[in-house]
Amino acid sequence: MTSRLGDLRIALFFIFPAVIGFVAFFLIPTIRGIYLSFTEYSILGEPTWIGIDNYTAIFADELFWNAMGVTLQYVALNIGFQTVIALGLALLMHRVAKSTFIRGALLLPFLVANVIVALLWFWMLDYQLGIVNEIMSWVGLPRVAFFGSEQWAIPTIAFVNVWRHMGYTALLIFAGLQSIPNHLYEVANLDGASPTRTFWSVTMPLLRPVLVLVLVVTVIGSFQVFDTVAVTTNGGPVNASRVIQMYIYQKAFGESDFGYASALSVILFVILALVAFVQMKFLKGNESDLD
Amino acid sequence: MTTSTLPRNDRKKPLNWRRIGAWVLVAVALAVTIAPFLWMLRTALSSNSALASNAGNLLPADFSWGAFKRVLGLQTTEEAIADGGSGAAINFWLYLRNSVIFATVTTAGQVFFSAMAAYAFARLRWPGRNKVFAVFLTTMMVPPIFTALPNFLMIKNLGLLNTMAGMSLPFLFMTPFAIFFLRQFFLSMSREVEEAAMLDGAKHLRIFFQIVLPNAAAPIATLALLTFIGQWNEYFWPLLVGQDENVRVLTVGLSVFKSQSPQGALDWSGLMAGTLVAALPIFLLFIAFGKKVVNSIGFSGIK
Numbered sequence: 001m002t003s004r005l006g007d008l009r010i011a012l013f014f015i016f017p018a019v020i021g022f023v024a025f026f027l028i029p030t031i032r033g034i035y036l037s038f039t040e041y042s043i044l045g046e047p048t049w050i051g052i053d054n055y056t057a058i059f060a061d062e063l064f065w066n067a068m069g070v071t072l073q074y075v076a077l078n079i080g081f082q083t084v085i086a087l088g089l090a091l092l093m094h095r096v097a098k099s100t101f102i103r104g105a106l107l108l109p110f111l112v113a114n115v116i117v118a119l120l121w122f123w124m125l126d127y128q129l130g131i132v133n134e135i136m137s138w139v140g141l142p143r144v145a146f147f148g149s150e151q152w153a154i155p156t157i158a159f160v161n162v163w164r165h166m167g168y169t170a171l172l173i174f175a176g177l178q179s180i181p182n183h184l185y186e187v188a189n190l191d192g193a194s195p196t197r198t199f200w201s202v203t204m205p206l207l208r209p210v211l212v213l214v215l216v217v218t219v220i221g222s223f224q225v226f227d228t229v230a231v232t233t234n235g236g237p238v239n240a241s242r243v244i245q246m247y248i249y250q251k252a253f254g255e256s257d258f259g260y261a262s263a264l265s266v267i268l269f270v271i272l273a274l275v276a277f278v279q280m281k282f283l284k285g286n287e288s289d290l291d
Numbered sequence: 292m293t294t295s296t297l298p299r300n301d302r303k304k305p306l307n308w309r310r311i312g313a314w315v316l317v318a319v320a321l322a323v324t325i326a327p328f329l330w331m332l333r334t335a336l337s338s339n340s341a342l343a344s345n346a347g348n349l350l351p352a353d354f355s356w357g358a359f360k361r362v363l364g365l366q367t368t369e370e371a372i373a374d375g376g377s378g379a380a381i382n383f384w385l386y387l388r389n390s391v392i393f394a395t396v397t398t399a400g401q402v403f404f405s406a407m408a409a410y411a412f413a414r415l416r417w418p419g420r421n422k423v424f425a426v427f428l429t430t431m432m433v434p435p436i437f438t439a440l441p442n443f444l445m446i447k448n449l450g451l452l453n454t455m456a457g458m459s460l461p462f463l464f465m466t467p468f469a470i471f472f473l474r475q476f477f478l479s480m481s482r483e484v485e486e487a488a489m490l491d492g493a494k495h496l497r498i499f500f501q502i503v504l505p506n507a508a509a510p511i512a513t514l515a516l517l518t519f520i521g522q523w524n525e526y527f528w529p530l531l532v533g534q535d536e537n538v539r540v541l542t543v544g545l546s547v548f549k550s551q552s553p554q555g556a557l558d559w560s561g562l563m564a565g566t567l568v569a570a571l572p573i574f575l576l577f578i579a580f581g582k583k584v585v586n587s588i589g590f591s592g593i594k
Binding site: 017029032097100105112121123165175192247273 | 298310311314316318320323324325327330331334342343405407408410411412415416417418420423426427430432433434435436437438440441442443444445447461463464465470492495499502520523524526527530531541542545546549559562563566569570575577580581582584585586588
């Protein structure tokens with residue numbers, strides 16, 4: 001223990017399995033993914049180096065721009081509704097209903113597989129027999145082909161995932177609310193601040209680091225939406241719900257175009273890194289007003 | 292909302308109606324969350340032929356266990372079709388076994404090896420420790436889809452497509468989150484017991500197994516629970532490498548079951564029975580450890 005190296009030998013033993021996993025399934029794939037994005041590779045035979053051809057092709061690829069547009073539409077709808085609803089739920093939990101039972105019940109959809117949630121809503125939103133359309137026709141509203149219409153496919157998928165994630169996101173925000181010291185509220189109360197004023201002047205600023213974190217996690221997650229789409233619309237009707245990850249999947253496994261699919265995933269990776277960077281910077285996520 | 296019409300006679304609680312309004316919102320949120328699961332059960336207990344004519348009936352239409360029997364393989368194809376099933380089959384017990392093996396093996400490996408690494412990062416002193424940890428952490432940023440394609444190619448080249456090994460290997464050794472999560476707890480443990488037990492390097496194994504692991508039993512159990520739920524629900528990777536019937540897990544099996552049915556003739560009650568049974572382990576885990584899961588979410592989000 002006297003040597004400069006400290007516990008190096010035994011430490012190497014302890015991190016050995018993790019290093020294997022890291023190198024084999026994160027590091028090498030990352031490098032290989034970037035390399036493949038500069039090749040033409042159909043899985044049969046060897047990859048052929050083609051420089052930036054994949055990227056220039058992507059730039060002119062209407063389906064790519066469509067997939068980006070669809071994904072952005074999904075992300076905007078999903079994040080918008082999810083954040084507002086989750087913030088509301090978190091405030092409700094914090095102020096009136098702290099019970100673990102209620103929090104647990106709201107978390108339940110998040111713990112069930114995406115596939116199961118997708119099938120459940122695929123049934124409930126069915127055009128002919130779904131209970132939602134049934135209720136709508138009782139009230140005199142026209143039936144809607146939720147998953148089957150170009151106009152509704154993405155909003156519907158966004159809704160399903162908001163339903164699945166709202167309790168989880170609310171719990172994250174709730175944890176943030178609980179970390180706000182009580183005396184700040186007492187001071188605000190003594191100063192005669194209204195609840196609305198207190199919310200905007202005390203709660204929101206102090207909640208900012210948690211909200212930034214929640215936003216980063218949910219934006220990055222929703223850019224990668226796949227399971228729900230794969231189980232319900234499979235990207236259709238036409239291209240209406242072909243999100244970027246679905247497009248990557250179809251390019252790789254439908255058309256065996258692994259080079260192109262790799263280039264698409266490099267682009268997605270870059271976008272996600274930028275999103276995280278901008279959000280952290282712009283919203284100063286690392287600093288808390290408490291410090 | 293009609294709560295504002297309630298009498299506000301109690302002057303000491305002038306905002307009482309706000310509280311009632313808040314509770315109404317809580318009740319609505321709970322209803323929105325729970326009702327779909329009840330609808331799932333109601334559908335699973337109905338027969339397909341009756342579902343068509345009783346779409347809005349709140350109770351099971353033509354109550355029958357047929358859908359569950361069909362999913363669990365207790366019904367012949369002829370009986371299933373007579374019952375309004377599509378004749379599409381789900382080899383439920385096989386998929387269940389596969390899901391159990393996949394989720395258990397990956398959870399056990401991931402948690403154990405991550406605990407070893409976390410121990411090295413938290414309790415051992417060695418040059419480069421923080422740098423290596425930082426490198427591990429940055430992999431949290433890499434989106435799964437990005438590594439999925441090259442990993443698929445590697446698993447394919449190794450000849451491990453459609454094997455349990457191919458499905459499990461990428462999850463088996465670590466995730467940065469698991470290491471990060473356990474490192475936090477190991478850091479906060481007192482050094483004294485450890486130092487008393489320490490004589491030389493070889494004793495680290497004993498310390499790890501006899502002191503660190505038992506003392507961190509609670510966070511390890513929580514992590515294992517969260518990991519198991521995640522692995523049980525995993526869809527994308529098993530879809531890529533585990534398409535073969537022999538290794539197919541429940542999530543993939545359910546989506547295949549759905550797509551096997553011809554358009555317009557989905558076996559809804561069978562599908563809902565299948566999803567319910569596939570979600571059952573999660574429901575049971577949740578009943579047994581719900582509090583643990585709920586209380587760990589605040590932490591797990593801080594990745």
